[in-house]
Amino acid sequence: MKQLTIGKLAELTGVTADTLRYYEKMKLLKAEGRTSSGYRLYSPNTANVVRFIRGAKSLNFTLEEIRKLLALNTSDQTTCIDILKHTEGKIAEAEIKIKELKEIKRVLTDLVQRCPGDDTPVKACPIMDHIHKAKTVFALLLIAGMALAAPKAEAKPISYVGGIMAMQENDETGHTLSLDYTLTPDYAVGLYAKQEENGKKFDTIGPQFNTLIKRWNMPDGQANIFNMIGAGDSHYHGDDDFSAWSSFLADYESRRIFASAEARFMYADHIETSEWQRARIGFAPYLANYDDLNTWFMVQFDHHPAKDQTDVVTPLVRFFYQTALVEAGYSSNHHLMLNWVYQF
Amino acid sequence: MRKFLLTMTALFTLASAAYAETIKASVNGLVCSFCATGITKTFKAQAAVDQIKVDLDSKLVTINTKSGQTMDDATITKLLTNSGYTVTGITRGNE
Numbered sequence: 001m002k003q004l005t006i007g008k009l010a011e012l013t014g015v016t017a018d019t020l021r022y023y024e025k026m027k028l029l030k031a032e033g034r035t036s037s038g039y040r041l042y043s044p045n046t047a048n049v050v051r052f053i054r055g056a057k058s059l060n061f062t063l064e065e066i067r068k069l070l071a072l073n074t075s076d077q078t079t080c081i082d083i084l085k086h087t088e089g090k091i092a093e094a095e096i097k098i099k100e101l102k103e104i105k106r107v108l109t110d111l112v113q114r115c116p117g118d119d120t121p122v123k124a125c126p127i128m129d130h131i132h133k134a135k136t137v138f139a140l141l142l143i144a145g146m147a148l149a150a151p152k153a154e155a156k157p158i159s160y161v162g163g164i165m166a167m168q169e170n171d172e173t174g175h176t177l178s179l180d181y182t183l184t185p186d187y188a189v190g191l192y193a194k195q196e197e198n199g200k201k202f203d204t205i206g207p208q209f210n211t212l213i214k215r216w217n218m219p220d221g222q223a224n225i226f227n228m229i230g231a232g233d234s235h236y237h238g239d240d241d242f243s244a245w246s247s248f249l250a251d252y253e254s255r256r257i258f259a260s261a262e263a264r265f266m267y268a269d270h271i272e273t274s275e276w277q278r279a280r281i282g283f284a285p286y287l288a289n290y291d292d293l294n295t296w297f298m299v300q301f302d303h304h305p306a307k308d309q310t311d312v313v314t315p316l317v318r319f320f321y322q323t324a325l326v327e328a329g330y331s332s333n334h335h336l337m338l339n340w341v342y343q344f
Numbered sequence: 345m346r347k348f349l350l351t352m353t354a355l356f357t358l359a360s361a362a363y364a365e366t367i368k369a370s371v372n373g374l375v376c377s378f379c380a381t382g383i384t385k386t387f388k389a390q391a392a393v394d395q396i397k398v399d400l401d402s403k404l405v406t407i408n409t410k411s412g413q414t415m416d417d418a419t420i421t422k423l424l425t426n427s428g429y430t431v432t433g434i435t436r437g438n439e
Binding site: 156185290 | 371372373375376377378379380381382383385386389397398399400401403425426427428429430
């Protein structure tokens, strides 16, 4: 049969050419070749693969899971049991979502029943009162979380002996709260909590141990290699599992230039095993001294093989003054970044 | 004679009370003021320290001791190392 151009494949499947290129980048599809003018050519069976992807997506399978399903589909060793395992996991997820939606419905029904539905002023409205209380509880949880707060890429994970550093990161990888205490010039201990969105969305909490592997102090710069290792509990839709993580961070900083690279590995039993890489480059537009406000313009690059969108770029601005550091940015996948670090 | 001794003791005490030291430590790696706040915090926690100044331009940490107090080179080097930096030289000048 005749090979399909990307346009024809898009027409046959109802999927845009951009999405098809993205599927190819994610290794879900493979072009068989190119036309003399450079256009991709696909086998006629690719249309069935695209329909399979769309079908699996409608059943809430992630692209990473779909890639595994496609690999299973083409393997001679695969049996129905293999597919069943994946599907059962999805059923469990759906059941949890149903439970959550039922709970939302129960609360909303209760609120509607409590609402007088007359001309009672809005200040006395039980629905608004409930939402305000929910916000208060969230704020209290946030403050409690901040009190936990372990620096990672945004500040060095080891400060000075006896120093305590609190950090909160909010970016496209999730929300992190960490707190570390520097024991010696080479070691720090901390508590690390993260609501992760790297493939799946799950929560992790546990102690973390930071080690300075090597430091180079130069007249006009400092370079470091750190390791962070931690273990604790990961929670995903009512499922708690042992989890362990580790990352290596290398950085170089002068008063004008900043560069860092970090590789992180996450193991959370059957919830998720993933890796993630981050790099940053930055420059200071002016030379700030010790007591000045420091300003940096930076670009952060994230690579998440487990996510639908594997590569994300975040331009950001960093300010710090004495013991407080704040960063704000906006990522290429439209997530606001807001990080802060405070040294006690 | 007794009056003379008392006067000398009083003068000696006054001289000691007025004696404070300014110590300058040259430091490598001193590039990030956010990271260097550890130096200030570490030295301010020392009983002998009156004032501490960090200057990124000259890469110098200046320590003013309290009257009648001093800090030896080994202590200064240890405190700066604990803050994450490498000491390349220490000079002293009395005020």
